[in-house]
Amino acid sequence: MRGKPVIEAQKINKYFYSPEKTRVLKDVTFQVTRGEFVSIMGKSGCGKSTLLYILSTMDTDYEGSLLIDEEEVSGKKANRLSEIRNEKIGFVFQFHYLLNEFSVLENVMIPGLKLGKKSKEELEHVAMEKLRIFDMQDHALKKANQLSGGQKQRVAIARSLMNDPLIIMGDEPTGNLDKKNSDIVFNIFKELAQEFHQTMLIVTHDPEFAAGTDRIIEMEDGRVLNS
Amino acid sequence: MKTSLILNMARALMLARFKQTVVAGVGVVFSITMFVTLLSFMNGLNQLLDGLILNRTPHIRFYNEIKASTSQPIEASEAFSDHYHIIRSIKPAASRTSIYNNEAIIRTFKDDLRVKGVARKIAAQVFFNVGALDVSGVINGIDVEEESRLFAFEDYVIAGDFLDLKYTANSIILGKGAADRMLAEIGDVVQVTTAQGNRIQLKVVGYYQSGLGELDNVQSYASIGTVQKMLSETPSYVTDIQVKLHDFDLAPEMAREYKEIFGIDADDIQTVNAQFEAGTGIRSMISYAVGITLLIVSGFGIYNILNMMIYEKMDTIAILKAIGFSGRDVNMIFITIALAIGFFGGIIGLFFGFLAGLGIEQVPFELEALPTIKTLPVDFNPKYYIIAGVFSLVTTYFAGYFPARKASSIDPVDIIRGK
Ligand SMILES: Nc1ncnc2c1ncn2[C@@H]1O[C@H](COP(=O)(O)OP(=O)(O)O)[C@@H](O)[C@H]1O
């Protein structure tokens, strides 16, 4: 299993045109292989989020080539990209982004419902399992907005795991949390790496967090310094 | 699985914005209610007014018109065949107004499967001699039972028994206006002078009121036999043959057909009442226009509320897209919301519209001119309900179309970055 590439970025360039044409990603080339726990570090504004949006297939306006699970995704139709996001990628944002209209359990289930490969009962069971990993099973029936920030982020991570994705991407998932909660979330990621060999690519500001990962990708001014 | 997820999402969003959703729904309910009520009532009225004329008008009337001959003797002369014929001051010949060989004609009609019934009629110009005064009028000699069966004669006899015309010799049912003018009570005897100068005494057995005042001042009814006797004519004397068809749309065509065959004049109901039809058409057009306007206004309500919902739920839409919902999924969620509002609003609206119809039907509405009508007329034709239902779905679909398209094209990166 280990060694197969999950993500291969080749010479990715990204331009923004407003206010003027600026190149925010410059020939970004790197790989993430299966089972790796990789962190991305760099100064604010160096292009980390921009890169992550491209890697997660949400942003399609770039030059270069991107392979996910050895499938070329650049130039693919929007519907196919949605499928790839749903099935292969779990995304954790800096802000939790739960759906307040739904219960915690339903929030976790939604990616599974969208994938539509299992029955509702099975999905409920899976979702409860995911919540249990984060010790959130007792909150399953609460509405999402009845949770604290740290709890929300744990639910968001549980949701990203729902379809057992190939890779989890996180954009400063602890950036908006206090020390205690960010430690909890950090430990969750570590556990996912060690126990479940979950492939992860996490943008972080926190050197301590980065130090605990398999590999650190350093970015500066739109370039990857080491890969 | 997929549709149930989309339904679930739509439901959750509607519940999250419950008040606005209800307001949009109420808009649809109101417009559908109004639409159905308006059309049922308007068409009820239309049918009433149509009935006022059309029910008792023959679909085709055959008669001999008094007119000049279409061929003049000089045309038969070979000596002048290559000349222009200029003839001045042509007058109609004293042709007979009676329909020649009418028994055979009537038999032909009765054998025609398109014909529902045939009734003979004689219209006779008379003077009623009231004291020193002569009041002019028309006495229609009718086949009493057929006239009643085909042209609802009975409904318009407001006093007395219409069958007395048949069973009482020398009887007459006077137009209400004429009776009032002559101060003639039921049981009285009136004296009538025909255009030929014959005098006859007729016993008043009832009043007739059509609802059209001009008619009621002039028209009276007697049995066909009485009128033939009055005019000193034989029992084969008939001036009009009135035909009622099963499908009245066939009237113009059949009028033309039989006009050719029998060489008599024929008027069909469409031609005679063209302006009436136009009135009916315009009235329903106005009610459709008002109803559809209401629906479009409620469509704008839905459009606004969906736009607002999309604006407020940008984050939700972005996150759904990040999770793997496609633009089409998001589009379908919002179309579903619009259609759900249209569907449930429509159903409730149809129900209220039906109730409103029942309510209107209870309102007393009595006019001297309309003896058979006791309450306001309502037409419960399912057609209006179907049209309203379809329209509520169509307008809500279009109201949802643009907001849904907007929602489906939301770029999640823009939203997530914006935080
Ligand atoms: N929509 C945009 N239009 C123009 N410039 C942008 C836009 N989004 C980001 N940028 C610029 O791109 C650069 C990289 O941004 P970002 O990827 O968010 O950095 P990071 O996440 O590393 O802090 C920044 O200089 C930022 O100002």
Ligand SMILES: [Mg+2]
């Ligand atoms: Mg960033």
